[in-house]
Amino acid sequence: MAVYQIIKDGDPVLREKAKPITAVNDAALRLLNNLRDTLRETARGVGLAAPQIGISKRAFVIEIADEDIYYEMINPQIIKMDGREEGWEGCLSxxxxxxxxxxxxxxxxxxxxxxxxxxxxxxxxxxxxxxxxENDHLDGILFTDKTIAFNKDSEEEGE
Ligand SMILES: [Zn+2]
Structure with a gap:
């Protein structure tokens, strides 16, 4: 088990366009494991993308424990989007x-x-x-770039 320090806003790695993973090999699996372990260690997040642990590769994990949801995604591509909804977000970074x-x-x-x-x-x-x-993290985008209203004193969960 490897738990990484979460990279915080201000570090340039969070602003890079992450590179695709060219082979699902041991290194890629290790990356997924480290993302999972680090996310679980935070106990506050529901998702963690590789740049958030300083690795500029296209992978993230999502865990919504209450709903038994766990996904690991390598080289994700959003191929269809529909509708629009406003919602509150936070971020471990x-x-x-x-x-x-x-x-x-x-x-x-x-x-x-x-x-x-x-x-x-x-x-x-x-x-x-x-x-x-999480997909935005792979393109160097933070949720604060898209935020239309802030509430800085909240203790909501991070993503
Ligand atoms: Zn985030």
Whole structure:
């Protein structure tokens, strides 16, 4: 088990466009494991993208424990988006900040799983929001770039 320090806003790695993972090999699996372990250690997050642990590669994990939801996505691509919904978000890399962010309400995302198989997920509501938030991290975008209202004193969960 390897738990990483979460990279905070201000570090340039969070602003890079992350590189695709060219092979689902041991290094890629280790990355997924480290993302999972680090996310679980925070106990506050629901998602963690590789740049947030300082690795500029296209992968993230999502865990919504209350709903038994756990996904690992390598080279995700959002291929369809529909609707619009505003919702509050936070981020482990931007501690203490909560923002209202408009996102697509539903989406379809294509990705590789840890077996290297191509998968597709249809997501809506909160899960769709988390997928978009994590996917933005791979393009160097933080939720604060899209926030239309801030509430800095909140203690909501981070993503
Ligand atoms: Zn985030």
């Amino acid at each position: 931007v501690p203490g900040v909560e923002g209202l962010v408009p996102r697509a309400e539903k989406l379809k995302v294509k990705y590789l799983n840890r077996e290297g198989q191509e998968c597709e997920l249809f997501a809506e509501g909160y899960l769709a929001r988390v997928v978009q938030h």
